[in-house]
Amino acid sequence: MGQAHDVLERARAARLEGRYEDALRDHLWFHENALAVEPGLAGVRLSFALRDWIYLAEQFPLARRALQGLRDRDTARMLTGGESRDLFRDIVAINSALGEERATQDLFVRLDIQSPELAVxxxxxxxxxxxxxxxxxxxxxxxxxxxARVQALAANLNAYTGELVKTGGTSSAPALLSFVLNYAKEVRLVVEVLRRQDEEELAEQVSRMALDELKSDALRDAVEREFETPGVTIKAMVAHARANVTEH
Structure with missing residues (x-):
């Protein structure tokens, strides 16, 4: 593991030991410098690292204010000529971690007026x-x-599943379940927007297409179960993880 990963682990350890200022210092460094040192940590930086930061904030309120400060700084950059898709993604991830999605909506409304091409x-x-x-x-x-949006999402899921079949990999089951979960979430989002705009017929068409476009019966069944009972896929992921722990 590289330097950035070590810093994140050190932040985690510091939090567990009650050294909250040290943990915050490492979280700040990781967020600002990790990609320059280890570009492969892009996903970790906006997921697990922010999750750990919120855990710290629950015990150390200064950590929440620091994260909000980063968000506010990046938001100002977006609105004063530093616009970029990557920077917007950072802001969205921070707002999601903070539970402040309204701030994302407020920023996007301003982008819609100020920079419509970037808003797209x-x-x-x-x-x-x-x-x-x-x-x-x-x-x-x-x-x-x-x-077209749902067709593209289905094509990605079909392609990923096809690769798993070719390799015969069973260890990728958690990743596949994650893909299923994300696919269902994306489709539900599309359907909800359509229904809230009184486009019921199109919403029904998209819902059917989301299943019909899937090539695997097993995959179709998994997605349909998630549609019918949101959260069932997460339960399957937890069960798979527990089974692996038991086996080892």
């Missing part, structure tokens, strides 16, 4: 926050062609 590039990241804020009119405007 950032729309995918903004859509969940727009739905959470019930700004369905703006969400629908940036949703594009719902059928």
């Amino acid at each position: 590039q950032c729309a995918d990241f903004a859509l969940p926050a727009l739905v959470a804020a019930e700004d369905f009119m703006l969400a629908r405007r940036y949703l594009g062609d719902p059928a």
Whole structure:
């Protein structure tokens, strides 16, 4: 493991030992410098690292204020000429970790007015926050062609599943379940936007297409179960993880 990964582990250890200022110092360094040192940590930086930061904030309120400060700084950059899709993704991830999706919606509304071309590039990241804020009119405007969107999502899921079949890998089951979960979430988002805009017929068409476009019966069944009982896929992921622990 590299330097950045070590810093994140050190932050975790410091939190568990009650050395909260040290943990915050390492979280700040990791967020600002990790990608320059280890570009492969891009996903970790906006997921596990932020999750750990929020754990720290629950015990050390200064950590929450520090994270909000980073968000506010990056938001100002977005609105004063430093616009980029990557920077918007950072802001969205921080707002999601903080439970402040309304801040994402507020920023996107301003981008829609100030930089509409960039808003198009950032729309995918903004859509969940727009739905959470019930700004369905703006969400629908940036949703594009719902059928084409679902077809593209299904194609990605089919391709990933096809690769698993070729390699015969069973260890990738958690990743596949994660893909299924994300696919179902994306489709539900599209359907909700359409229904809230009184496009019921198109919503029904997209819902059927989301299943019909899947090539594997097993995959179709898994997605349909998640549609019918949201959360069942997470339970399957937890069960798989526990089984692996038991086996080892």
